[in-house]
Each structure stands twice: as C-alpha cells, then as structure tokens.
Amino acid sequence: MFDKIKKIFSSDKDNATEKGTNEVVVPASKVGPKTYVVIGASIAGVTAVKKIRELDKNVKIIVISKDENIYSRCMLHHVISEHRTIQGINFVDEDFMEKQDATWIKKATVKTIDPDNKKIKYEKDGKEEELAYDKLLITCGANAFVPPVKNLREAKNVYPLRNIEDAVGIKEKAKDAKNIVIMGAGLVGMDALAGLVEIDGIGNLSLIASEDRILDKQLDLRAAKAYEDKFEAKGVKIYKNCMASEVFIDENGNINGIDLGNGEKLDCDLLVVSTGVRSNIGLLEGSGIETEKGIKINEKCETNKADIYAAGDVTGTGIWPLAQKQATVAATNMVGGEEVIDDRFEFKNTMNFLGIPTVSVGFITPADDTYDVLTYEDGDNYKLAVIKDDVLTGFIAQGDISYVGPYTQLIKNKIKVDNLAQKVFEIGYSDFLKIREDGQFEW
Ligand SMILES: Cc1cc2nc3c(=O)[nH]c(=O)nc-3n(C[C@H](O)[C@H](O)[C@H](O)COP(=O)(O)OP(=O)(O)OC[C@H]3O[C@@H](n4cnc5c(N)ncnc54)[C@H](O)[C@@H]3O)c2cc1C
Numbered sequence: 001m002f003d004k005i006k007k008i009f010s011s012d013k014d015n016a017t018e019k020g021t022n023e024v025v026v027p028a029s030k031v032g033p034k035t036y037v038v039i040g041a042s043i044a045g046v047t048a049v050k051k052i053r054e055l056d057k058n059v060k061i062i063v064i065s066k067d068e069n070i071y072s073r074c075m076l077h078h079v080i081s082e083h084r085t086i087q088g089i090n091f092v093d094e095d096f097m098e099k100q101d102a103t104w105i106k107k108a109t110v111k112t113i114d115p116d117n118k119k120i121k122y123e124k125d126g127k128e129e130e131l132a133y134d135k136l137l138i139t140c141g142a143n144a145f146v147p148p149v150k151n152l153r154e155a156k157n158v159y160p161l162r163n164i165e166d167a168v169g170i171k172e173k174a175k176d177a178k179n180i181v182i183m184g185a186g187l188v189g190m191d192a193l194a195g196l197v198e199i200d201g202i203g204n205l206s207l208i209a210s211e212d213r214i215l216d217k218q219l220d221l222r223a224a225k226a227y228e229d230k231f232e233a234k235g236v237k238i239y240k241n242c243m244a245s246e247v248f249i250d251e252n253g254n255i256n257g258i259d260l261g262n263g264e265k266l267d268c269d270l271l272v273v274s275t276g277v278r279s280n281i282g283l284l285e286g287s288g289i290e291t292e293k294g295i296k297i298n299e300k301c302e303t304n305k306a307d308i309y310a311a312g313d314v315t316g317t318g319i320w321p322l323a324q325k326q327a328t329v330a331a332t333n334m335v336g337g338e339e340v341i342d343d344r345f346e347f348k349n350t351m352n353f354l355g356i357p358t359v360s361v362g363f364i365t366p367a368d369d370t371y372d373v374l375t376y377e378d379g380d381n382y383k384l385a386v387i388k389d390d391v392l393t394g395f396i397a398q399g400d401i402s403y404v405g406p407y408t409q410l411i412k413n414k415i416k417v418d419n420l421a422q423k424v425f426e427i428g429y430s431d432f433l434k435i436r437e438d439g440q441f442e443w
Helices: 043-055 073-080 164-174 187-197 221-233 320-334 404-412 420-426
Strands: 035-039 060-064 102-105 108-114 119-124 127-132 135-138 142-144 179-183 204-208 237-239 246-249 255-259 265-267 270-273 277-279 308-310 348-353 356-362 372-378 381-388 391-398
Touching: 035 043, 043 060, 043 320, 073 164, 073 187, 135 320, 164 187, 164 270, 179 187, 179 265, 187 204, 187 221, 187 270, 187 348, 221 237, 221 348, 221 356, 221 381, 221 391, 255 270, 308 320, 356 404, 372 420, 381 420, 391 404, 391 420
Parallel strands: 035 060, 035 135, 060 102, 135 308, 179 204, 179 270, 204 237
Antiparallel strands: 108 119, 119 127, 142 277, 246 255, 255 265, 348 356, 356 391, 372 381, 381 391
C-alpha cells in the first residue's frame, strides 16, 4: 500500500533504516518519545487524549480530524434552532489541545492505514501526507446512511444530520423553505424536528415515520403519542407507516417532492434524512483490520492489529457514554495500563422534546406473548414495564423520570425479583440497599 515513503516523521536519519535508494523507514519511537496518533476529535478522541496525557506526561500525542471544531453531536438541534452557536456546543475548553500538549491536525482526512509499517496516509489542503505512529487509536465515528430511494442520493437540498456542516446547512435552507420534510422518526430525526419547530416563521413541517409511531425503538404507542400530540399542536404533520419510495427533482436537481410509498405525494423543498448510521470504516480498506458492524475490538479495545485500538461509533456502537468508556479503556491500555470494558450497555435513552422528559431503558417491545407488559398512568406521568420470568427487560418513564436508576440496574444486570409484576412500579433506591459480600444486590 505504501510503496514509497516520501515523508518521514523526523529528520533524525541516525535512527533510520535504509530500505533502498529512495526509501527510509523511521519508526516513530526512534525519534524521541513514543508517538500516539488519534484519528477523530469528538467525544472518543478527546476523552482518549485527556486520559493518555493524564497517564503519561511524555508521549507525543497527535490528533488528526476532518473536523475543525470539537462539538457535541447530541446538541446539533440547538444550532438548527439558533439557540446555540458552534462554540456553544463545544464540550471542552477552546484551548483543550494546547492544554493537553497535543498537536491537532484539523481539516485532514485519513485515507489509509498501514499497520505493517505503522503509518497512516492523510489528505490535507489537497496534498497527501504521511504520519508514523507507535500506537494508533481510531475514533472516526459513523456516517449518516442515506437509503437507496430513487433520486434521493442525487437530489439537492437534502441533508443528513451528523456533522456541524449539516446542522448549519439545514438552518440556512430552512429560512426560505416552504415545505420541510424529515424522513425518519428515530432520535436523530426527532432532534432535527425539535430544532426546526423552534424557528420563528418556519415553513410547513412534515415527519415520515416508517412504523406506527415515532421513536418506535424507545417508546410504546402511549408514550409516543404524548410527543406526537405536542408536535401536531405546533403544526407538524406526521405520516406513519410510510416508506418513501421516490424523491422528485426539478430541472436543476433540487428536490421538489416525495412519494410516501402509498400513492400520496408531499411537496418538499428541504429534506432531512435520518434513517440510521453506518460506522465509518472506508479508511480501513487494505489494512487487514477486522470489522463486523464496525471495527472489531476486544474487551481492551484492541483491534486485531498490533498497537491499533478503536473506540466509539466506529466500533458499531452508537451512544455518547459508551464512546467515552471505550476511549478511556483504549487510552489506558495504550500507555501500558490494564483496563477492560465491563459495561457495554447501550440501551438507555433520555429525551426531552417540547418539555416532556422520557427515559427508555432496554427493549420495550416484547418479542412474543411470553412477556408481561404492565403500565401505570397518573395524569401526564406514565410508566411501562416489560417483564419476562421475573426479570425486567424494558422500562419507560415519562413525565416523572425520578427513580429510573434502580430500573436500569435491574435491566442491565438481569436481576431476578420474585413476583416482580406485583411490585414493579413501587421499586425505589432503598430496595437496593442490601448488597451481599460478593457485591450482588440482594432483594
Ligand atoms: C443528531 C444526533 C443526536 C445524538 N444524540 C445523542 C444522545 O442524545 N445521546 C447519546 O448518547 N448519543 C447521541 N448521539 C450519538 C453520539 O453523538 C455519538 O455516539 C458520538 O458522537 C460518538 O462519538 P465518536 O467520537 O465515536 O464519533 P463522532 O462523534 O462521529 O466523531 C468522529 C470524529 O472522527 C473524525 N473523522 C471521521 N472520519 C475521519 C477521517 N477519515 N479522517 C480524519 N478524521 C475523521 C470526525 O471529524 C470526528 O472528529 C447523537 C448523534 C447525532 C448525530
């Protein structure tokens, strides 16, 4: 892959190995302190940089990212609604990299990884560069998935919502758009809608949901309806059980309509596509790094290649706290520590659209009729519990979301509680006070 090494990491030729007339290989570690390269400057990359520096004051840290800003993707809807600026969704200090004594190569795209020669190739300002590493951490996240609907991938004024550029693009286009459609009613689609609905004088807003409700992975019909009613009261039209089959474009390639797949057509001059993500693994081609849903890692966050680690959405996960945990574990092991991931639980979502807070934990749709589904309602407060064989498998709390902690523990640790169905809505923290010698909860 790297046929000729044009650039070496240091000019220290004393440590270089001659490989031929034009080739000089300099292992990064031979030119001073070890060099740790981190691809990606989001939550996983930033967490790792902090941890590496905390544990080792001497190593050289180089961060390389497409992004030129550090920001929270979870807060992109605030940029759409103009409630926050790009700086306002930064989750570290402006001078974070300097404080960590890390070199940050911004607006650079890593193209290939060469584990045999311990180098990466990247493109910056139209030029190809190389970088040698002793240890490499890949945290290059995920990309929005745009489904193969007719004309969709070619149409103009179609945006995913993954990066800051998407949020800014949506915000700008929304100012003049008359008919805005959001395709996909999962958490990202609802974030987009929540941002757009806040804009004064916004055009017509429509949401296309593929299931019989919004947020079908997190909410049952009752909990979803609480949000649907609120959005509809603000003028949003929700089309359920629809799968867009075609997008229409004008002579300039601009989107001007959508076929909902049921014969109904919607006018549309701005479309937000929120139909899932895929791990960003294109740069691994030819590297021999194993992937499944994303980069395959072990409990130490190591890949199958020596001295290469991965963390965050690029490993096929999709939530912020897990990216943070994986990055901490990867960084610790990179500097020679010993840490393993002990908690991969990622089925907990907290949301607050239009002032209604909800927490959803585990799997809230029973797989078959061997599960008990219990509900509790008190005005706007709603709870749902899904139980199988005295083990809680899913839980929703809407309105009053206090005391969700014990339910999360029950689901995460698959704790069996005798006659759970009879007392499930009376569980509180105090029920966990009894802890056995071996650290297990005792009921
Ligand atoms: C709209 C939205 C709302 C969300 N809401 C929530 C939420 O409420 N709760 C929650 O837990 N999670 C939420 N998430 C998911 C959460 O944002 C991700 O889990 C988290 O950002 C993953 O972090 P990461 O560091 O793995 O990757 P990312 O945040 O995807 O960052 C990837 C980094 O890699 C860089 N990069 C990518 N490719 C290259 C390349 N080839 N070369 C160099 N650099 C590269 C990028 O520039 C970026 O710096 C949301 C996501 C979105 C999009």
